[in-house]
Amino acid sequence: MSIVDLVNGQVATMLPERYKKYTNEEMVEKIWAIKQSLGTKLFIPGHHYQKNEVIQFADETGDSLQLAQLCAANELAEHIVFCGVHFMAETADILTKPHQKVYLPDMRAGCSMADMADIYQTERAWNHLQERFGDTILPLTYVNSTAAIKAFVGRNGGATVTSSNAKVIVKWALTQKKRILFLPDQHLGRNTSYDLGIPLTHMAVWNPLTDVLEFEGRDDDCEVILWKGHCSVHENFTVENIRYIRDNEPDRQVIVHPECTHEVVMQSDDNGSTKYIIEQITAAPPGTKWAIGTEMNLVNRLMDVHPEQDIISLNPLMCPCLTMNRIDLPHLLWCLENITEGIEHNIISVDDCTSLEATKALDRMLQRP
Numbered sequence: 052m053s054i055v056d057l058v059n060g061q062v063a064t065m066l067p068e069r070y071k072k073y074t075n076e077e078m079v080e081k082i083w084a085i086k087q088s089l090g091t092k093l094f095i096p097g098h099h100y101q102k103n104e105v106i107q108f109a110d111e112t113g114d115s116l117q118l119a120q121l122c123a124a125n126e127l128a129e130h131i132v133f134c135g136v137h138f139m140a141e142t143a144d145i146l147t148k149p150h151q152k153v154y155l156p157d158m159r160a161g162c163s164m165a166d167m168a169d170i171y172q173t174e175r176a177w178n179h180l181q182e183r184f185g186d187t188i189l190p191l192t193y194v195n196s197t198a199a200i201k202a203f204v205g206r207n208g209g210a211t212v213t214s215s216n217a218k219v220i221v222k223w224a225l226t227q228k229k230r231i232l233f234l235p236d237q238h239l240g241r242n243t244s245y246d247l248g249i250p251l252t253h254m255a256v257w258n259p260l261t262d263v264l265e266f267e268g269r270d271d272d273c274e275v276i277l278w279k280g281h282c283s284v285h286e287n288f289t290v291e292n293i294r295y296i297r298d299n300e301p302d303r304q305v306i307v308h309p310e311c312t313h314e315v316v317m318q319s320d321d322n323g324s325t326k327y328i329i330e331q332i333t334a335a336p337p338g339t340k341w342a343i344g345t346e347m348n349l350v351n352r353l354m355d356v357h358p359e360q361d362i363i364s365l366n367p368l369m370c371p372c373l374t375m376n377r378i379d380l381p382h383l384l385w386c387l388e389n390i391t392e393g394i395e396h397n398i399i400s401v402d403d404c405t406s407l408e409a410t411k412a413l414d415r416m417l418q419r420p
């Protein structure tokens with residue numbers, strides 16, 4: 052890519068000035084009008100971590116697994132405006148038909164965890180691990196990863212996982228090969244494997260920055276190789292946060308997402324995916340006291356929707372996921388106006404070859420509910 056392309060590319064992804072001058076009321080009115088005029092030609096999936104100003108326009112909300120399933124099932128919409136982050140929009144593009152276009156309202160809405168594994172690092176790690184362990188490893192990747200990583204996993208017989216189905220998929224993977232390589236979230240991989248009875252001493256960590264396998268045991272005992280990546284949002288919940296709750300409010304239940312560290316998950320009362328957390332709060336009797344360890348937009352929404360319960364964030368200084376938060380009213384309106392004007396912009400398109408291989412990994416996951 053030349054400097055000129057780079058500059059043009061940056062300019063093209065920048066929000067035009069006029070969107071900064073509209074009031075929120077004007078933008079809300081314009082977005083509803085476009086939604087009404089496009090009808091079922093438009094589908095807006097919204098991840099639970101999106102802010103309320105955006106979620107109000109979502110046709111469906113869900114966690115990453117639910118949204119992937121909803122996109123795969125929707126053959127009607129010509130335009131899928133994904134209110135989430137880049138890897139989710141890529142997954143939607145892979146799972147939808149060629150006549151359907153997927154858009155991300157702000158191309159800067161990435162995921163810091165997905166950025167912790169690139170395909171070159173992964174190929175390098177794979178070569179090293181194959182030399183050391185032979186053909187005994189099945190690769191799995193959290194959906195929070197690039198399409199290229201999903202394709203790598205697909206062509207090597209593996210599958211994608213989400214936090215909702217990680218246990219089922221890891222269990223399956225270990226019937227296929229003696230060990231797994233779990234990308235890119237070490238915490239989800241560790242917490243899931245531990246839940247399935249694998250001791251921590253049988254888990255190694257691959258460091259992609261040094262190309263070193265961190266493992267003190269015997270190679271023969273190594274069952275799980277965890278990629279050294281993490282979510283910068285969920286890593287902010289600490290054992291000190293839990294200790295504070297235990298010391299001050301022993302009747303408050305702590306529930307966390309499995310992207311939190313193993314120590315935090317072990318000391319919590321319960322843990323599970325975004326969907327699981329929502330289900331537990333929804334089912335609890337009025338007056339239940341919760342400290343929730345997950346993304347702040349979701350925690351705030353749970354507080355609004357369940358005033359009958361006493362909900363706080365496990366970390367009082369928690370911020371929302373900053374990349375999820377890039378999707379806002381101005382970017383959503385800009386994206387929708389481009390669609391109505393026939394301007395091809397902010398389209399997420401995965402090439403056919405990558406898509407074909409990534410589909411294998413996604414299908415292996417979607418076939419195992």
Ligand code: 13P
Binds near residue numbers: 113116195215282326
């Ligand atoms: P789930 O939607 O799978 O719970 O994942 C949480 C997340 O971090 C999404 O980026």
Ligand code: SF4
Binds near residue numbers: 136161162346374
């Ligand atoms: Fe990525 Fe974490 Fe944000 Fe999810 S919450 S999009 S894993 S950075």
